[in-house]
Amino acid sequence: MTSSPIERTVFVVSDSTGITAETFSNSVLSQFAQFEFQAVRIPFIDTIEKAQAVADRINQCAQEQGQQPLVFSTLVDPKMAHIIGAANCTFLDLFGAFVRHIERALGVKSSRSVGRSHSGGMSKRYNNRIEAINFSLAHDDGQYVNGLEQADVILVGVSRCGKTPTSLYLAMQYAVKAANYPLIPEDFQRGTLPATLAPYRKKIFGLSIHPDRLSEVRNERRPDSKYASVEQCRMEVAEAERLMRMEGIPWLSTTTKSIEEISTKILDDVGLDRRSY
């Protein structure tokens, strides 16, 4: 009935960072577009005392606003979860809702140990991620071509089509060593891939972008330059797509996709095995 969004407070409570719970809550709450949610993330709740303090905060919020806040929790410890659940709120227990179901399916009790899901800074998987980030940084924008044989994937595309953030995301999220290499007018004149890349054809993946969007992005960096002009962008994109088609390189358009979506599609397409998972 009303056109201005209705405000609701959302608490995200976790014994760890709360990042997963917050991402999940954003995703579910996006289905209620008529509301404007004010999220309060409360991480590292790992004692009964801290849980009690959060419950007090939730109760105070409920009283002040005259309505129950939504509370997403990934607390593993059932005592702490119970304390939060007893507060004046709509309690959404992400961990508890599934762990019993899984216990039944597997025929065992869960360890219910706080901190188990945090690999910390010393695990193999963590070291792989850091190594991949360093690799992707060193091999950003073709600046360093030694070691390309170690790359899991090499992204190519015109300047500012999304190669750098995608490479970094692949490294950070998936421990994938992602190099990236720009396609520039010299490549289009020659009509072939840069010679440096020729031995690695199988791991090359292309990114493209709509010329109008590319022009927007480039204009932010170098306003009113030839580099940012729609004509130049149109030419470069057309040439890059022609080159990728000729060389048989798979590619996708980044225009309306997030880094997460682009990265997921690349992993699928290149058939990269997920590591350490």
Next chain:
Amino acid sequence: MTSSPIERTVFVVSDSTGITAETFSNSVLSQFAQFEFQAVRIPFIDTIEKAQAVADRINQCAQEQGQQPLVFSTLVDPKMAHIIGAANCTFLDLFGAFVRHIERALGVKSSRSVGRSHSGGMSKRYNNRIEAINFSLAHDDGQYVNGLEQADVILVGVSRCGKTPTSLYLAMQYAVKAANYPLIPEDFQRGTLPATLAPYRKKIFGLSIHPDRLSEVRNERRPDSKYASVEQCRMEVAEAERLMRMEGIPWLSTTTKSIEEISTKILDDVGLDRRSY
């Protein structure tokens, strides 16, 4: 009873990337350490036909293995979720489990629209993230000091203590413009912060690390160098911590923490408002 881990197949099915569902499933399943889970992520399931194909795959897996796989789903469309749920599996419906509860709390029906949670490549929030990544890259390792006034946070610490991956994570996950600046022996001799940083004291946050761990990390990069020696690392860390104490800079140790944990603690400590959320 048996000491070798029991294998179980886990499907993660999503109409989007499945990244949230997969992170969540890893976290919950880490509570069942006696099992070894083989995760199969199946993203972009956005038609009835695709959902039916996934159900067939799940049924085949159940038959071949003689046991029901676990299936985590974030499918928004109830028809698609129903198709997967009817397969021979333990169905864990992350979306369905909470959406009804939230509908009751808010007194409205959800839009149940697929794709709503994906902001795509054009939203304000997405642009802020990309801008932050570019900023953090340009201001990595003190390489570019212009524009530090735009930084949300400036990380300082000795070489290889974790500044770069943390800066990039803050940018990518939280759209936080995180610069980083190394503390080097010259700073310790002078006994003050680099002059460049003096105007921005309030947004400076320090990272430290145990000298043994630092020596390990540096040895991977430059084996058997003075730079990587335990003595050198011990000296640099002690001096950096002394400097940070004297200058009143808040800091934390990265030794046993993941990038996610470090970043969350920094956000908490610096009191950075979460943007666009």
